[in-house]
Amino acid sequence: MGGTSRSAITQANALARRGVVDVRLVSVTRSADAPHYAIDAGVAVDYLADVRQDDPRAGRLSRLVPKRWDGQFSELTDDAMVALGDLDVDLVVTVTPALMAVAVQLLPLATRILHQEHRSSADRVGGMEPLLAFAPRVSAVALLTESTAAWLGAELGATAPELLVMPNPLPVSAQPCSTLESMTIVAAGRIVQEKQFIHLVRAFEQIADDLPGWRLRILGDGPLREELLAHAAKVGLADRIELPGAVPDMAPEWAAASICALSSKTEGFPLVAQEAMSAGVPVVSYDCPSGPRELIEHDVSGLLVGAGSKAGLAAALHAVASDPDLRSRLGAGALAASRAYDADVLAARWEAIFSRISMGETGGDTPTRTPVSPMDVPFTREGMPVAIPSATPTEARAEALRLAVAAADAGGPGWFVMPTHDNPAPVVVVPAPHRAAVLARLAEVPDHFSLLDPGDRGWPERRMPARDLVAALRNAAPIRVVLEPWPRSRGQRSWLGEDAGVEIEFWDQLPDGTLVAPRPNRWTRQVPPGTPVASVDVAGVAVPTLELMAAPTPSDVTFPIDVVYTWVDGDDPDWNAARATRAGSDAPKEAAGQARFRSRDELRHSMRSVHLFAPWVRHIHLVTAGQRPAWLADHPRVSLVDHRDILPTDALPTFNSQAIETALHKIPGLAEHFVYVNDDVFLGRPTRPELFFSPGGAAAAFVGEAPIGLPGSAHKPFLQAAANNRALLRDAFGVDITHVMAHSPHPHRVSVLAEIEERFPDAVARTARAPFRSPTDVSMLSNLAQHYGLITGSAFAADARHAFVDLSNARVERHLKQLRARDHDFFCVGDHHDFAIDTERVDAALADFLAGYFPLVAPWERSASEEA
Template sequence: MKITFLLLNLDGGGGTERSVVTQANALAALGQDVTILSALRTSDRPHYDVDPAVSVRRLVDLRDPETPRTEDDVVAADLTAALAERPSLLVPDRWDAQFSALTDAMYEHVLPALDADVVVSVTPGLLAAAVQLLPRRVAIVHQEHRSSSDRTSGLEPLLTFAPRADVVALLTRSAQEWLTETLGPVAPQTVVVPNPLPQGFKPRSTLETGLIVAAGRFVAEKQMTKLIEAFGEIADRIPGWRLRILGSGPQRLDLIRLIRRLGLWDRVELPGQSADMPSEWAAASISALPSRSEGLPLVVQEAMAAGVPVIAFDNPSGSRAVIRHEVNGLLVGPDALSGLSTALLRLATDDALRHQLGEGALASSRQYAPEAIARRWLTIFEGAVERRSGDPRPLHRRVSELATTPAATADLPTAATDLTPAEARRMAVSWAVQCAARVSQRWFVVPAHGDDPATVVVPMAARSAFLTELGGPEAPDRLSLVDTAGHGWPERRDRIGRLAAELAPEHTGRVSLEPWPMLDEQWPGVLSSGCRIHVEFWESAPNGDLVSAGLNAYTNRLPADFETVEAEIEGVVARTLPLMAQPTVRDCTFPIDAVYTWVDGDDPEWNAAREARLAEVGRPLDRTAAGRARFVNRDELRYSLRSLHLFAPWIRTIHLVTAGQVPSWLVDHPQVNLVHHRDILPADALPTFNSHAIESSIHKIPGLAEHFVYLNDDFLLARPQRPQRFFDPSGHTAVFFSSHNIGIEHDGDAAPWLKAAWNNRRLLRETFGVVSTHSLAHAPYAHRRSVLEEIERRFPEEIARTARSPFRADDNISLLSSFAQHYGLATGTAVVGSSENAYVDISANDVIRKLRRLKPREQDFICLGDHHDHALTPAALKEVLDDFFTFYLPVPARWEKAE
């Protein structure tokens, strides 16, 4: 078989070049016709020794950058320098700046006529050139050598051209899953093949030298500082041991300073790079890899080939693919410094375990032998060539497959439609706590704080046992398990049992439980946000302390004998720390009520009273002030109250202010307080049909909390909210502004709400010397009863006049929907808040499209505003709204009659 490797620069000394040379040499040893086609030449000889049986071609010679030359002088000498300075058209600079117009010219000359059965590209830029220029008869296999989670410039060409390759090979299963999930149905055939070990003799370690060895570039990603700090934690407990770090890089001086600061100058060695790494590994008793992330770490493979066990931070793209915990090494939670210290101490002081893991390491390394990897590649190449020769039009075949192959559907449940987020969180905490109690005595729960959900903490030593319990037969099918790997990798979600079994051998510091978020493949359900709880696995420090997997609100370290108390967390009585059982200064600890004003515009008796009151006024009123559209009942109140039930369960009492009417679906419930207009308004103001008038007396509701949220019945909460959305911990109210200004006062027609806004502004200007500029968002309004009482004392005439206006009038102020908020900002009792809001005019012709846009649930609040003239017929609009309401808020509240 004729095999050609495309390489950018054979003379480079990186891991990709070493892997290509090792593969080529091993394949040639198996009798294959192998060529390395290097785009560039920068040295007299390759950095790694190439077997004479391997052919080498170099297209552009840059040994003298001033006068570059091309193979066989294909490009005239007077053009080479100019082309070398021009950007590539095949591989743009944003993909890989090492390509140029000169490499384009050579690839266009060589690749269309290349005599090869299979071409292997090893960077996304080379894949792009291969796909665009190679003849159809040549099979293309791409080897992705870098960690795709950290990719920047290579991401675009990889995702663009990978679907047109016959095979894409990844170094780890995590990278494979990332690529196939990202590309979806157009993903090519993918395989996972590790890089081979370099050829040659590999001496074996005795594991008795008392030497810890690490190797790598001295850059931030390699985290050599963490290794030195971890060694410093235990150095006094292993006096005969030393740490040697091989390599070079910009952080060398930083490492030297750290060694000096920790007093380790006689225990930590920085000898630089080594030309004989097999001997360095043979001198080691332990190897350490503190990197934040890797592709497939060759240093781990090399250490194992010397029979040296490896300790490494777990990460999806590197160490996990090579190290099997307690078999050939030890995995430590990502970035867990104390966990690294404990692992180093454990192997340094347990000779039997060190030798046991060393035997496992040596056995594991045999799978990376160049000959074994070469045979795997031959099988892959032969399959790609066979498929290519059987169908010379692979793109047509792929398109045909996409058209005829049924789309794969995951065997996953859909979101529950009968649970509230609070019930889902309770279920998740309850199950996690049960499992934690079965496997450890040192578990506890960190309550939800700020935007962080409740977190069940389990010692890392119990991680595997906990996950086994978590995925047991009693696991709630309504919950899913989520692996948040971080570092750019996508979350993995599955049934608890399946994913828990996959995660058990790993060593990541956190998993999550939450209900299934999607109602179907397209739309999320009410449990899609605000329902997650975390489980964190805290490492044990050498002295027995528990050390957190990441930052949290309370502590990053606990003594071995920490004290716990019982407290209710998410409705579950669970163990927590005494400090955590108390509210923090950043929490709203005061009671908060909700207030609605509502009328049933379909009530004949109420409407007759409205008509009579209009006759008393004795003058025609604008329909925006008195028209029936202001009072049409579209069942919005039922669903607005549902949204409170779902997304604001912390509301104490809901006060429903009406003209003596009761919704037909409402049952007598202790959380809902019915308030008649006569309970709060003066007798001479009744009956009233003016929302401004009713709002002017809301603060007189008997038993109303000092802090309350006022809602129109067409407001919906769209996702779980915390009290801090509406109030800060000191009780200040949040003001949500819209982007619309209220303009300049003028004579003539203006909507009643706008005239009220201008009246508000005149009061503010006369009283405080400040003016309002914008209207408020159509979102729930936070208020304090004492502030409203103060306003009434300060502006009694304006409040009394508004209260006694039976319909909206030109001299009204809008107390609850504008004036009190601006007053609060002027007097220091309010702050500007933030929220994501959506306003939908249900009378508009595009109402169906706008309601559909709400289905992704990306807003905090929704307002379904009504009008007098509608594009849809009443029956059509009712059907549209009913469908939306039942889809968006499917869980009945406890105060609704059973249907």
Template sequence: MKVTFFLLNLDGVGGTERSVITQANALAGLGHDVTILSALRTADSPHYAVDAAVRIRQLVDARDPEAPRVEAAGINGALAATLHLTPSLLVPARWDVQFSALTDAMYEAVVPTLDADVVVTVTPGLLAIAVQLLPDRVGLVHQEHRSSSDRTSGLEPLLTFAPRADVVALLTTSAADWLTETLGPVAPRTVVVPNPLPQGFKPRSTLETKLIVAAGRFVWEKQFAKLVEAFAEIAAQIPEWRLRLLGTGPQRLELIRLIRRLGLWDRIELPGQSADMPSEWAAASISALTSRSEGLPLVVQEAMAAGVPVISFDSPSGSRAVIRHEANGLLVGPDARAGIATALLRLATDDELRHRLGAGALASSQQYAPETVARQWEQVFADVVARRSRGPQRVTQRATELATSPHTGRPAPTASTDLTPAQARHRAMSWAVEVAQRASGRWFAIPAHGDSPATVVVPMADRAAYLTELGGSGAPGELSMVDSAGHGWPERRGRLDELAASLVGERTGRVSLEPWPLLADGLPGLLSSGCRIDVEFWEDGPDGSLVAAGQNRYTNQLPPAYETVPIEIEGVPARTLPLMAEPTVHDCTFPIDAVYTWVDGNDPEWNAAREARLAQLSGTALTRQSSGRARFISRDELRYSLRSLHLFAPWIRRIHLVTAGQVPGWLVEHPQVNVVDHRDILPADALPTFNSHAIESSLHKIPGLAEHFLYLNDDFLLARPQQPQRFFDTAGHTAVFLSGGNLGLDDMPGAAPWLKAAWNNRRLLRETFGVVSTHSLQHAPYAHRTSVLEEIERRFPEEIARTARSPFRSDDDISLLSSFAQHYGLMTGTAVLGTPETTYVNISANDVVRRLRALKDRDRDFICFGDHHDHALHPAALQEVLEEFYSFYLPVRAPWEKPD
């Protein structure tokens, strides 16, 4: 079989170059006709030895970068130099800066006439060239040598051109899963084939020398400093052991400084880069890898080939694919320095364990022998050639495959529609705690604070037992598990039994339990946010302490023995540390009420009173903006606004519904809802009133009202779970949500009553504080303090009394709760600015259907539905559209609603 490898620079010294040359040599040894087509030549001979049976073609001789040479008709030295400095058309610089117009010209001359059965590309840029220029008769295999999802460049060409390759080969199963999931229906056929070990004799370690070896380039990504610090933690306990770091790079000087600062200059060696790595591994008894991420770490494979056990940070696409924990090495949680220290100490002090894992490492390395890997490639290439013979047109063949074999996968369960977020958190916490009680004697829980979910903490030593139990009998089907591996790798979500089983052999430090987030139509459901419970696995330190898996509010480390106390979290009995059982400075511990103003504008008796009072007035009161029916019409908004409070703010103590003696027909008596009549808070000579400004002026007089409360119009919705800290800081200051709209200049003709009230507010604030208000407020719940409103009433009694006695919106109103008090608070130090995600929907507009559809993505904090007098939709159609949205968005009834 004729196989051609596309390589950027045959003379390079990286892992990709070594892997390609090893593969080419092995395939040539099996009798195949192998060519390496390199874009560049930069040295007199390749750094790695190429078998004489492998043909080499180097398109651009760039040994002198100022005078590149090519063997092509019509391209002389001057033109070659110009093209060499001109950006590539085939591979744009944003994909890979190493290509040029000169390499374009050479590829265009060579690739279309290539005599090959299969071409193998090894970078996304080379894949792009092959797809654009390769004839359809030639099979195309792309090998992805990096942790693809963690790329800083090259991701765009990979995702663009991978669907047109015959096969994409990846180094690990997790990488293949990522590519398939990312590309979805157009994903190519994938195979998982590891990089081979370099050819040649590999001596075996005796595992008796007191030497730990690590190798790699001294760059930030490799995190050698963490290895040095981990060794420093246990150096005094293993005084005969040394650490040797092989390599070079820009961080060498930093490492030297760190070693001297730690006083380990006589215990840690930096001899530079070695030309004989097999011998270096054979001299070692332990190897360590602390890279942040890897594709498939060759240093781990090489160490194992010498029978050396490897300690490594777990990562989704690197060490996890090679190391089997406690079988051929030790995995520790990502970035868990204490885990590395503990693992080093274990292997250095336990000869039996070191030899057992070393034997496992040697056995595992056999699968990476060049000949073994070459046999896998033979089968892949044979399948590709057979497919080419059946359908020589690459794009047509792929399109036909997609049309006749659509992308299918096992569907995930859909989101529950009968649980509240609080109930979902309760179920997740119940299961997390129940499993902890069975799997570990040292577990504890951290209560939720702010946006941080409640967390169950389990020692890393009990991780496998915990995950086994977590996915075992009784696992709730409505819960999913989320593996947030981090390091640029996308999170994985799965069924508890399936994902827990796959995670048992890994060492990630955190998983999450939460309801399945999506409905059958793919839209986020009610439980798609704010329902998570975390489980963290804390590493065991060398001294038996527990080291946190990540940042938290309390501690990075716990002593070997610690006290716990009982606590209830999400309604579940649990245990925590005494300090964690107390409120923190980040928590709002005071009671918070909610206040609604509502009127049923469809009530004939109420409407008759409105018209009678209106007949006695003139001026602004007679305008549609002040007294028109649209201001009072009920579209059942209140039911769903209260429902949103029940679902997304269960911490509200009591809800006060202020009405003109009316009660919604669907409302039943409930201890959390207090119906307040206007007569209970407004002066008798102010009634009846039809002015929201007037009603606002007296809401702070509601009997039993909490010091801190939210004022909501009935057309406000909470759109996702909220914390009290959204509205109040822990000192009790109220949050003010300014809008982007300015108030304009005073007294402009034709202004709406709300704007005139804002100008009145401004004049009063200016006279009092010498400052000018400039913006209106967002249509979102208004946070208030009763004492501040009382202070305002004492300070401005005439303005408050005049507003309270305006039966309809007038030119003299102030808007106390929807603007004035917020600006007053900013001036007096009782308020702070907040930044919620809010959407205002004008339901009279022609785009209301589209706007409501967009809101189903559930990416807002608050929604306001503003009504007006003239509507684009027929009233019946509008009501149907609104009811469909309400029932979709807020499907779970509140306990104060009458059943159907």
């Protein structure tokens, strides 16, 4: 028998004593000669199925209640529950989701149903399906806490019935109070995995030596009891960890306890904690979904610990056990708080609710509500109506880090930062005792920052203004929060919507001052006092870190990386005249047509994407035909490279991007590792160098989905070049390549490109001297080098989220709109000669898209007046 049964019986007893309503308990099964809990003589009890004797129907599956909903039902209970159809009552109260489902299906239509949900539903496994499916068909659902009511209201939306929040009652019998002198920590419940009593045992193991004479007593039965006994014996604590099994009456146990401990993974509204508090026993509990933080007031009636943190549990138990004054103060607070759960007080409230619902009324003056989930407030869907600062993600992160550091300083000493390395965000590590002070300081951050409760250990994720989330977490023990710019602004995803924030993680502190991580990290689980620290630069902010965390890891790319662009001004009349002269009248438009060189200001915005989303790039080399974009100012991070600087004289002038590719590795001062980017390719969100290179220097190869095709089938120039690449590699290595590369940035190594030129000199020279794309070309940087690297080991097949938008497609406007989700690492906008919609409309749509996607001016752009 568990808390649900005890609560139902306690409610029935209290209602019967009041004598206002007739109360019946209907038990689906009878498994013992007498009930486990005493039932008042004024309560009628019906048993539908007697399972004390063998019945073959008990072994056959229920048709009313699938096993995945609840394994206790069978054909025997199905036959017995048919009697529910003859019940002549005003109101039926169900206490499990499976029973609610049965009641909805079998009770007379005129009978009102109120369901009492006794578990933490947001994180439950069994019972979710019938709860969500049948709750809309009952008059009301009563839940134990505000958070579970908010969760169910959000799940059901407009179909939700009336939702009520009502706690469980305490047992009616008088409860003796504890003197808090027994040196005993007591826990109670069914010994199953969800209760996580092994956490409690291990926490006690950490503090046992510091607390001579203290014992841990776990009451209850269950399949894991023998495991706990074995562990206690293994660590030499068999004489101090007691597991006596179930006890008939918990009142004497609480009267003899000094601390109540809860280590559950999930809880509804834990009755054991209520009972302990009614005996004046303080409670130390995980802040698990969803009841403890709404039952226990931290540092008033007990202590809340980050969910799942055994170190935090140990530290809190040690604090209460070793400090009689703290124990006495928390015990007095627990006793005072328990008076709100008096069974007779709650019975009077239930009578009013039952009466109202029986008469078909809703609302009223009773303590009911239809909650709104914190996830449903408008700003979580559309973003806060605040201006997003004109900052890059790196600059936004720097501001967030400065704010987080100021909050950590306000909390006190002992904090440090785990640098980003190849992680998504830096982590400010704060000792858990400083949590309240740090959160209070975070409540003061500017409005353009949000605070995220990431939903660890079963809690729902919540993003709110910092001051509001701090208020919501007033009595909570989150293991981390995230400070970051609002990811959406005025209904649209912001360019600061990803990789611009800072995590603040609360590490529990053992009695000796050792900090213990609540989650795994790559360095350590514990940080003892006196661990050497160093200063490190994160997003331009100098912060303390552990010496071990300051050095690069084998996962970090630390070598310099450049970017190379190729670009021509297709509107330059002199350049166009030279192109037309060299092309003649017979050149195919796929190789020499104007569309190949049309400019829609893509280069400006592509380079902005590097500024925004690749701050790790050392230098940008812009390769041109002696031209210069009007908007490009002199800047130390950008160099102009003329075709004449890298290509042989007899190859000029050239209008062939594949010819230009053959010489890019000859750019003066080019880093060994560089990324080749066409001017119509854009970074779509913050990137890291590890996306493009391995820490050992191998280049990423983003293999596309399109096959090269059968020999002789290629008609487009890029496929002809890919087929030529295949022939070269087959002759050299006996390997047939099958696919083209994605329309993506192309990472390369100068030494590998020089090696390719040396290995295939004729093919490279022939391509270099083809003024327009030719059937004999190879595509050295956009296909050949990647496959060469995959074969020789200088490249690796990589994954990234990328997109290609064909500007000539009738769906171009829809595709551009989809990209506004900002969920691609990079994308390409490809041009064509023939358009499905008007080109001016395409130009306008693209201009609007690029200006909105990349709104920040890069430092190498001239001002509007200078450009004019």
